[in-house]
Amino acid sequence: MSTAVTQTWYMTERQLMVFLRQPAYLLITLIQPVVWLFLFGSLFKEVVELGGFGTTSYLDYLVPGVVVMSALSSNMWAGMTTLDEIQRGTLNRFLTTPVSRAALMNGNVVSNGLVTALQSLVIVLLGLLGGADYPGGPGGVLVLVVASVLLGTVFAALSNALGMLVQERESIIGINTFLLLPLTFLSTAFMAEDRMPSWMRHIADFNPLNWAMVAGRSALSEQPDWGEVAGRGGALLALAVVAVWLSIRTFRSYQRSV
Amino acid sequence: MSTRAPAVVARQLTKTYPGDVTALCGMDVTVEPGTVFGLLGPNGAGKSTTVKILTTLARPDSGTAVVAGHDVLRHPDRVRRAIGVVAQSSGADPVATGRENLQLQGRIYGLKGAELNGRIDELLARFTLTDSARRPVKTYSGGMRRRLDVALGLVHRPQVLFLDEPTTGLDPEARTAMWDEIARLAGDEGLTIVLTTHYLEEADRLAERIAIVDRGRVVVEGTPDELKGELRGDAVHMELREPIGEAGRTLLRGALAGLPGVHEVLFDTVGSRGISVRADDGAAAMPTLLGALERVGVAVAAATVARPSLDDVYLRYAGRRYAEAEAEAEGAGERVLAGAGGA
Numbered sequence: 001m002s003t004a005v006t007q008t009w010y011m012t013e014r015q016l017m018v019f020l021r022q023p024a025y026l027l028i029t030l031i032q033p034v035v036w037l038f039l040f041g042s043l044f045k046e047v048v049e050l051g052g053f054g055t056t057s058y059l060d061y062l063v064p065g066v067v068v069m070s071a072l073s074s075n076m077w078a079g080m081t082t083l084d085e086i087q088r089g090t091l092n093r094f095l096t097t098p099v100s101r102a103a104l105m106n107g108n109v110v111s112n113g114l115v116t117a118l119q120s121l122v123i124v125l126l127g128l129l130g131g132a133d134y135p136g137g138p139g140g141v142l143v144l145v146v147a148s149v150l151l152g153t154v155f156a157a158l159s160n161a162l163g164m165l166v167q168e169r170e171s172i173i174g175i176n177t178f179l180l181l182p183l184t185f186l187s188t189a190f191m192a193e194d195r196m197p198s199w200m201r202h203i204a205d206f207n208p209l210n211w212a213m214v215a216g217r218s219a220l221s222e223q224p225d226w227g228e229v230a231g232r233g234g235a236l237l238a239l240a241v242v243a244v245w246l247s248i249r250t251f252r253s254y255q256r257s258v
Numbered sequence: 259m260s261t262r263a264p265a266v267v268a269r270q271l272t273k274t275y276p277g278d279v280t281a282l283c284g285m286d287v288t289v290e291p292g293t294v295f296g297l298l299g300p301n302g303a304g305k306s307t308t309v310k311i312l313t314t315l316a317r318p319d320s321g322t323a324v325v326a327g328h329d330v331l332r333h334p335d336r337v338r339r340a341i342g343v344v345a346q347s348s349g350a351d352p353v354a355t356g357r358e359n360l361q362l363q364g365r366i367y368g369l370k371g372a373e374l375n376g377r378i379d380e381l382l383a384r385f386t387l388t389d390s391a392r393r394p395v396k397t398y399s400g401g402m403r404r405r406l407d408v409a410l411g412l413v414h415r416p417q418v419l420f421l422d423e424p425t426t427g428l429d430p431e432a433r434t435a436m437w438d439e440i441a442r443l444a445g446d447e448g449l450t451i452v453l454t455t456h457y458l459e460e461a462d463r464l465a466e467r468i469a470i471v472d473r474g475r476v477v478v479e480g481t482p483d484e485l486k487g488e489l490r491g492d493a494v495h496m497e498l499r500e501p502i503g504e505a506g507r508t509l510l511r512g513a514l515a516g517l518p519g520v521h522e523v524l525f526d527t528v529g530s531r532g533i534s535v536r537a538d539d540g541a542a543a544m545p546t547l548l549g550a551l552e553r554v555g556v557a558v559a560a561a562t563v564a565r566p567s568l569d570d571v572y573l574r575y576a577g578r579r580y581a582e583a584e585a586e587a588e589g590a591g592e593r594v595l596a597g598a599g600g601a
Contacts, residue, residue, distance in 0.1 A: 003368075010365050014351060021353040021394075090349030093410070096313045098338045099366045257276070258316045 004100040011099070011107025012114070015081070019115060029115065033070040033123045037062065037130070040190055052194035054221060060134075063127035064216040065189030067120045067148050068209055072183065074119060075112050075152035076176045079163030082108060086167065092258065105251055109156055109244065116152040120145045136220035143229055144216030150236040151212040157243035161250040183209050188217075211236050263327060265291040265418050265450035266312060271321035272474075273307050281307040282318070283474040289467075291417075294444045294451040296465030298458065298568070300583040304474040305454035306346070309422050312452070313343045326417045339367070342411035342419040346426060352396035356387050356406050359395060360413055367414035381409040385439070401432030408439065418450045419443070425460060440464050458568040458580060468568070472576040472583065486566040489574065490521055492540030493564045494547060498531040499557040506556075513554045519543050526579055531559070534573060540564070 020026060041059055048058040055061055085091045094104055124134070124141055134140055162172060186203050187210035193201055204210040211232040218225045266289035273282040282304045289295040297305045310316035312325050314334040323330045326340035350359045357378060364374040382388045385405040390398065395406065404424065411419055424440065425433040441464060444451055455461050461468050462482045469479040478485065502510065507525055510533065514523050519538040526532035537543035540563035551558055564570075572580045 007366065010362060014354070014362055017358075018351065018353050085349065088349035088352075089345055089347030090351065092315055092345055093343065093348050094366070095315055096338060096341070096343040096345075097363070097366045098335050255315075256317070258310060 004103055007100050007103035008106050008110060011103050012110040015107055015111035016114065018081070019111065029074050029119055030122055032073070033066050033119065034126055036066045036069065037123065037126060040066070041130070044190055047191065047195070050192075050195055052192040054192070054217075055133075057131070057133065059127060059130055059132040061192070061217075062190065063124060063132050063134075064144055064213050064220060065187075067123045067144055067216065068151060068187075068212045069184050069189055070119055070123060071116045071148035071152040071212070072155055072209060073180055075116060075154075075156040076159050076180070077172070078108055078112050078156035079159035079161075079172045080169065082160045082163040083167060083169060083172070086164065086254075095255065095258075101251070102248075105160075105248055106244075108160060109153055109247075112152055112156040113149045116149050117145050120148045134220045135222040136224055140216075140220035140224065143219035143224075143233070147212040147215045147233060147236060150233070150240045151208055153240040154208060154236070154243045157240070157247040161243075161247040164247075164250045164254045183207060186210075188213050208236060208239055263291070264324075265289045265293075266295070266323070266325050266452060268308070268312060268323040269321055271308065271311055271318045271323060273311065273316065273318050280474055282311075282321075285321070285471075285475050287312075287469060287476065289418075289450060289452055291450050292448050293466045294440075294453060294464055296461035296468040297452070297454040297471050298456070298461040298465075298468050298572075299471035300456055300580065303456075303471040303583075305456075305471055306422055307474075308471070309343075309345075309420050309452070309454055313341055313420055314338055339414070340417045342414070342416035344407050344411040344419070344421045344424060346423050348407035348410060350395045350403065350406055350410065353394055355392050355394055356382065356398070356402075356409075357391040359406065360409060363410045364413045369414065377413060377415075381412060385409045399432075400428055401435060404428060404432065404436060405439065408436075408443075412443075417448065418452065421451060421453045423454055423456070425455070425457065437463060456584065458572070462568050470568075470572060470575055478571065478575040482568065485568065485571040489536055489566040489570050491519075491536055491538045491566075492543075493566055493570050494535045494537055494540045494544060495562050495564065496533045496535070496547070496551075496558050497560040498533065498551075499559045501531050502533075502556075509554055510551070510556065513550045514547060517543070517546055517550060520547070524573055526573070526582065530582075532579070534570065536570075 041062055045058050048056060048061065053061045124144070159172065162175065186200060187207050188204060189209070193204070196204065215229045215232040218228050266287060268285060268287040271282050271285040274280050285304060285308055287308065297308060299305050307316065311318050312323055312330060314330050314337050317331065325337045328336040328340065330337050360378045360381060361374065364377060369377065382391050385408065387402065387405060387409065390402060395403065398406065408424070421440065425436050428436060437460070440451070443449060444464070453465060465482065467479065467481055468485060469476040471477070502525065511523050514520060514535060520535055520543060522536040524534045535547060544561060544563060548558060548561065569580050576583060
């Protein structure tokens with residue numbers, strides 16, 4: 001057991017290094033959310049006056065939305081790394097060593113989770129600098145970060161599965177481009193639930209992005225609805241487990257195709 | 259474990275990939291410990307698939323394989339601890355340095371601390387990578403990457419090292435350097451090397467025993483000298499002006515086979531213009547051969563005399579010239595397999 005944990009760490013470390021040694025990639029991951037925060041913060045500043053946002057500052061409302069959206073947009077590319085490693089021969093090299101198969105698969109998911117946590121914290125801090133208020137305190141921030149990491153895990157695992165299955169960059173790019181904005185706008189990222197058309201609200205109920213936002217916002221509010229937090233958080237956790245299980249299944253079928 | 263037991267025993271391996279592509283049909287391989295064994299054949303002959311099965315990467319549809327005393331299907335983990343694998347593309351992390359790649363590889367096998375560092379220094383020095391050890395692998399030349407790949411396969415001092423097409427894609431200079439390196443590895447105490455190659459010259463030079471693989475199975479096996487020795491005398495290759503069909507073959511066989519000193523008459527594939535004749539003394543037989551062909555009215559465009567080569571062995575056992583088999587493999591449109599290399 002401890003070997004599997006150690007090996008997972010080796011694999012995680014390896015992936016993190018790839019991330020840290022490509023400054024452009026790191027910069028984009030950290031700067032893009034700032035752009036979102038600034039753009040949407042300025043653009044929609046006044047919608048908060050419509051009411052229903054549970055706060056008088058749009059930035060308070062926006063931060064969890066941008067945290068979750070950024071978690072989605074950085075994790076959905078995980079499959080590209082997997083694809084690279086298949087094509088480069090790295091995956092096959094590790095498969096002929098005694099490294100635990102779980103460590104091989106999970107290294108990618110864990111490293112993505114750590115990057116997502118860091119990214120989420122940076123956004124929360126930037127929001128704080130910009131004058132956002134988080135009445136829920138550190139506990140609320142923790143819930144938001146955990147929720148965004150879980151959401152990231154769902155999409156990283158699915159992206160990995162897709163990468164192994166189709167082994168084509170174009171497919172990953174196509175699907176991601178297709179999903180990112182609709183998933184974001186079919187959630188409460190920028191607009192309070194009460195202000196959304198009712199059909200959109202119904203769709204948002206089934207959107208995992210929205211689960212993460214609702215859980216995070218509730219935990220950050222003055223009087224968190226812990227039942228809601230637990231419900232949405234639990235659903236995210238369940239979905240993450242299913243996605244990881246699915247990616248492991250795909251991994252097995254990849255091994256059979258070698 | 260007894261050191262006399264074979265390092266590799268594979269029996270009747272078969273493997274068919276989706277889409278009814280038969281990669282192996284009854285592959286048999288036995289490798290004695292401490293030797294260099296070469297699997298020689300054109301692309302698509304089944305060499306890489308054999309290596310994938312022996313290194314626990316792929317599972318055969320049927321058949322058995324035991325590597326370093328462990329069954330590849332029942333105890334893949336034990337096999338993995340005993341082998342080193344240098345695949346056609348080993349995929350060292352390009353952003354990590356050579357040293358970091360070796361460190362990770364060593365840690366996977368449970369090496370650490372001073373022992374691991376000592377081993378890494380030793381390998382870096384051996385593969386002349388010490389000066390570039392702290393540079394990211396993406397700055398390495400093709401030859402340096404290949405040497406790092408081999409070093410990665412050796413970190414844990416494996417009993418059996420698999421080298422899948424170790425010099426494919428290298429320039430001639432780097433290839434010669436790699437040959438010297440492999441020849442030196444072969445001298446290592448007890449290390450067994452299984453090498454696949456589609457270069458006749460490479461197999462001839464490095465391997466103590468060679469199995470010639472064609473269409474998913476071994477067609478002949480032996481030491482390079484045995485294989486060449488079975489072809490008594492010199493090879494006289496003649497290129498005719500006109501292609502020869504079935505009838506032409508019969509005619510030519512009749513005209514040439516009975517000549518003094520001529521052992522064997524072999525034709526290249528149907529419709530081609532080449533004939534190979536095996537003769538005690540090629541130079542002496544040449545005028546007689548040319549005379550005999552002239553008498554039956556067949557014009558010769560070119561003729562050469564050569565000492566027996568593995569190409570002649572290949573022609574004899576696979577029924578076609580090596581270059582033809584290669585061209586056929588390419589013409590068939592090489593299947594791109596997930597991961598690395600052809601079947």
